[in-house]
Amino acid sequence: MINEIKRQPVTFSLLLVTTVVFMAIQIFRFGDTTSSPTIFEFGGMYGHYLKYDPSQIWRLLTPVFVHIGWQHFLFNIFAIYIVGQLAEQIWGSWRFLLLYLLSGVMGNTVTLFFTPDVVAAGASTSIFGVFAAVSVVGYFxxxxxxxxxxxxxxxxxxxxxxxxxxxxxxxxxxxxxxxxGGLLAAVFLPTISEKHMFKKEKRFLALALYVVLSLGMLFLAL
Structure with missing residues (x-):
């Protein structure tokens, strides 16, 4: 286990942070991990409030560490453990972390834009992004x-x-x-073994598209 942690430090750090947040909700809210006020208080996304107070922009990121109930938490922890180790080997620790976070931010930006009346949380936005990224490097x-x-x-x-x-x-x-988010990040974040899988122009285009999409939706939503 210690060797695994050394080889994939980001994966196990994400598992640790996600678990600590969930346990904190268990302790400080006496097991209430499903109510909207609790999820929002611990960092969940609620688009209408973000529109009211744009300084809460950090909520585009924090929902990936917050989970709604035991089933949601355990399913995503398992997924992070499996796909995280693979992705960290493909991209390396820091680029994998960037891939994970950028996927989550894009997912939460889309949530803000299309469903601002919903309190949302979970690592699924990031996990789906990593799924997509692995699919991209597998295909190309x-x-x-x-x-x-x-x-x-x-x-x-x-x-x-x-x-x-x-x-x-x-x-x-x-x-x-x-x-x-994961599809685009897979193009502009080079892998360890095939750093030239995509040409510079395509990397730049993918990065520009990510920025334009995310900032554009954020501007229109707020």
Missing amino acids: GRNPYLKQMGQSYQAIIVVNLIFNLFTPNVSFVGHLGGLV
Whole structure:
């Protein structure tokens, strides 16, 4: 376990922070991890309040560390553990962290823009982004193992999106936003083994598109 932590420090740091936040809610709110006021108080997204007070812009990031109930928490912790270790090997620790956070920010920006009346939280925006990023490098890269993994993650994305359509209280638009963020980040964040998978022009275009989309939605929403 110690060797795993040393090899994938960001993955285990994300697991730790996410767990600490969830346990803090358990302790300070006596197990109430599902009510909207509690989720909002601990960093969840609520678009209408962000419109009222733009200084709460940090809520585009903090929801990825907040979870609504045990099932939500355990499912996402497991997903982070599995896909996080793979992604950290592909991109390296710091670029993986950037990929994770940028996916979450895009997902929460889309949530703010399309569903401002919903209190939303969860790492799913970031997780969907990492799923998408692995799919991208699997499709465009030369590594046969990553190609196989990319196909697997494409199937996971499709199944989960279909499942989301028929599941109440799930931020479908947030997951889509995370996917878009991860797709774009996979292009402008080079992997360790194939740093020249995409040309500079395509990297710049993907980065510019991420910035324009996120800032554009934020400007229109606020």
